[in-house]
Amino acid sequence: MFVSRLSLTDFRNYERADVELQPGPDLFVGSNGQGKTNLVEALGYLSTLGSHRVSTDQALIRQGTDAAIVRALLQHGERQVLVELQLNRSSPNRAQVNRSQVKPRELPRYFSSVLFAPEDLALVRGDPSGRRRFLDELLVLRSPRLSGVLADYERVLRQRNTLLKSARAAGVKGNQLGTLDIWDERLVSLGAEVMVARSALVTELTPEVTKAYTTIAGEQHDAALAMRLSMFGGDGDDDAVEVEPDAERSGALDVEETAQAFKAALERNRRSELERAVTLAGPHRDDLVLRLNGMPARGYASHGESWSFALSLKLASAEVLRRESSTGDPVLILDDVFAELDESRRERLADAVADYEQVLITAAVFDDVPDRLAAHVVRIRGGRILEAEE
Amino acid sequence: MYEGIVQELIDELGRLPGIGPKSAQRIAFHILQTETFDVRRLAEVLLEVREKVRFCTICGNVSEQETCSICRDPRRSHTTICVVEEAKDVVAIERTREFRGLYHVLGGAISPIDGIGPDDLRIRELMQRLGDGTVTEVIIATDPNLEGEATATYLTRLLVQPNLRVSRLASGLPVGGDLEYADEVTLGRAFEGRRTVEA
Ligand SMILES: Nc1ncnc2c1ncn2[C@@H]1O[C@H](COP(=O)(O)OP(=O)(O)O)[C@@H](O)[C@H]1O
Ligand SMILES: [Mg+2]
Ligand SMILES: [Zn+2]
Numbered sequence: 252m253f254v255s256r257l258s259l260t261d262f263r264n265y266e267r268a269d270v271e272l273q274p275g276p277d278l279f280v281g282s283n284g285q286g287k288t289n290l291v292e293a294l295g296y297l298s299t300l301g302s303h304r305v306s307t308d309q310a311l312i313r314q315g316t317d318a319a320i321v322r323a324l325l326q327h328g329e330r331q332v333l334v335e336l337q338l339n340r341s342s343p344n345r346a347q348v349n350r351s352q353v354k355p356r357e358l359p360r361y362f363s364s365v366l367f368a369p370e371d372l373a374l375v376r377g378d379p380s381g382r383r384r385f386l387d388e389l390l391v392l393r394s395p396r397l398s399g400v401l402a403d404y405e406r407v408l409r410q411r412n413t414l415l416k417s418a419r420a421a422g423v424k425g426n427q428l429g430t431l432d433i434w435d436e437r438l439v440s441l442g443a444e445v446m447v448a449r450s451a452l453v454t455e456l457t458p459e460v461t462k463a464y465t466t467i468a469g470e471q472h473d474a475a476l477a478m479r480l481s482m483f484g485g486d487g488d489d490d491a492v493e494v495e496p497d498a499e500r501s502g503a504l505d506v507e508e509t510a511q512a513f514k515a516a517l518e519r520n521r522r523s524e525l526e527r528a529v530t531l532a533g534p535h536r537d538d539l540v541l542r543l544n545g546m547p548a549r550g551y552a553s554h555g556e557s558w559s560f561a562l563s564l565k566l567a568s569a570e571v572l573r574r575e576s577s578t579g580d581p582v583l584i585l586d587d588v589f590a591e592l593d594e595s596r597r598e599r600l601a602d603a604v605a606d607y608e609q610v611l612i613t614a615a616v617f618d619d620v621p622d623r624l625a626a627h628v629v630r631i632r633g634g635r636i637l638e639a640e641e
Numbered sequence: 642m643y644e645g646i647v648q649e650l651i652d653e654l655g656r657l658p659g660i661g662p663k664s665a666q667r668i669a670f671h672i673l674q675t676e677t678f679d680v681r682r683l684a685e686v687l688l689e690v691r692e693k694v695r696f697c698t699i700c701g702n703v704s705e706q707e708t709c710s711i712c713r714d715p716r717r718s719h720t721t722i723c724v725v726e727e728a729k730d731v732v733a734i735e736r737t738r739e740f741r742g743l744y745h746v747l748g749g750a751i752s753p754i755d756g757i758g759p760d761d762l763r764i765r766e767l768m769q770r771l772g773d774g775t776v777t778e779v780i781i782a783t784d785p786n787l788e789g790e791a792t793a794t795y796l797t798r799l800l801v802q803p804n805l806r807v808s809r810l811a812s813g814l815p816v817g818g819d820l821e822y823a824d825e826v827t828l829g830r831a832f833e834g835r836r837t838v839e840a
Contacts, residue, residue: 343663406787411752430751430759432792437787 252579253609259322261313263289264634276624279613281631282469287613291584293321298364308338327578363581371561379538404441416528442640443510445534450504459567467559477501481536580608589619701746703728718742721778739832750788778806797838810837
């Protein structure tokens with residue numbers, strides 16, 4: 252698919268903007284702070300229902316106004332689809348597809364994109380939470396039903412942690428907590444579903460990551476993925492806990508076995524969970540382990556290698572999405588990434604994205620972007636589209 | 642901000658569930674400006690409802706007397722009890738005309754986040770009603786969301802006893818939803834398709 256026209260009203264620093272886009276590369280150029288990221292953030296929102304920069308919608312609505320509108324005309328093969336989203340400051344957001352009302356959460360069915368940003372380096376170097384988010388966003392893009400499973404898991408987790416806290420405060424023993432078992436059962440079945448879905452995704456991503464890494468780095472390396480499962484003792488979020496070497500799994504997991512293992516972990520942890528009033532194992536504590544030539548990328552990989560890995564993860568996710576899509580390729584969005592890369596990585600990234608239907612690129616410095624991605628240039632200043640050059 | 646009493650009215654209206662600042666303002670001006678709107682009548686009804694309406698001492702449904710009209714109705718089957726979260730769910734189920742038994746209103750669902758445990762619900766009252774063996778079937782119709790399901794599971798385990806059939810409304814109800822908002826047809830079908838649950 253590709254976006255043929257994007258219109259914004261009161262989105263971030265745009266009062267009104269209208270821009271015609273072309274299939275293939277579109278390059279947005281402007282100095283820092285002018286609104287390049289804002290523009291592509293609007294598109295990213297349509298496919299992930301969130302911003303990669305902020306967790307609430309408030310910051311997306313232009314200061315002093317009550318509602319922002321994002322309108323994108325999409326081309327799915329021969330078919331045109333007009334997608335509209337209104338973000339409201341004090342009432343629920345609204346969405347339309349071809350002028351008929353839909354639920355905002357249905358929008359990702361019509362538009363999918365993969366956004367690359369400087370923040371992606373944290374996928375390799377940052378906390379496990381960023382890697383979990385990466386996997387979960389991709390899971391939801393591929394199968395929207397899972398957003399309900401993830402949300403339910405989070406809610407059961409909150410219910411359970413609150414129950415543990417009040418039990419601790421009241422000095423109640425675990426076996427007197429009749430309702431803990433009930434939450435545990437839900438936690439186990441939802442949690443197993445999340446773990447199984449993530450592991451299936453990781454299994455599918457692995458060969459794509461290996462391939463993408465070789466493309467980006469320009470030489471053969473062993474880039475591999477595995478899940479580190481907290482139910483086997485591998486708690487990446489807790490530095491106090493020794494990581495169990497056999498907590499890593501690289502193949503797909505079986506639902507029954509996963510549920511059994513999760514249940515066993517809850518039983519094993521019960522005493523310390525009652526003491527600490529938190530849930531110590533489960534998908535909320537799992538990590539995606541990235542290995543480069545056998546060593547964990549986090550802590551071992553160089554700056555350049557870390558960037559190659561981060562880009563490979565994003566390229567692999569685009570590849571997986573494209574394979575399953577009925578509406579064409581996801582739109583690739585490269586926000587300010589060329590500035591982060593050395594000359595040779597820039598060229599190889601340009602090669603790697605060349606055959607996608609549409610690639611949107613932002614850059615502060617025109618010369619950072621390889622020539623072949625500068626076919627259609629749009630200049631941006633102070634929240635305005637200045638002109639488009641061919 | 643409006644002056645004095647007008648703003649007070651908007652603030653009071655805004656405290657009602659489901660009414661945001663904008664609606665509160667709209668209602669306030671409707672009350673102020675619409676000649677035909679009978680303010681006195683509304684005020685009277687508000688006072689009356691607080692004075693007259695109580696909760697049925699048997700089932701917990703709203704009632705103008707000691708017991709509600711459903712509990713007093715001799716034509717209704719006294720062998721079946723349908724357990725719901727709120728009184729508004731009774732209204733939703735009554736609309737389907739599928740159910741001819743009695744109700745039991747729990748007053749909510751188990752939800753630690755909201756500080757609600759089993760002891761905060763009318764579960765003890767339910768057990769008392771089951772004491773004399775008249776009731777042979779309990780239908781659990783809590784909301785099809787996490788808290789409603791947790792409450793249903795808790796009750797199911799508690800209610801294991803000889804000669805008592807326990808069933809749960811069949812799904813088909815929108816998951817994550819409120820019973821109250823399910824349409825009549827869906828809710829009616831859910832009643833027909835209820836299934837016995839294993840403890
Ligand atoms: N809600 C908002 N209302 C008005 N201006 C905003 C809003 N959010 C961000 N901005 C402005 O947008 C600018 C940043 O734009 P951005 O797209 O991040 O820049 P860049 O071109 O460097 O990518 C800043 O000047 C910021 O003040
Ligand atoms: Mg930027
Ligand atoms: Zn009654």
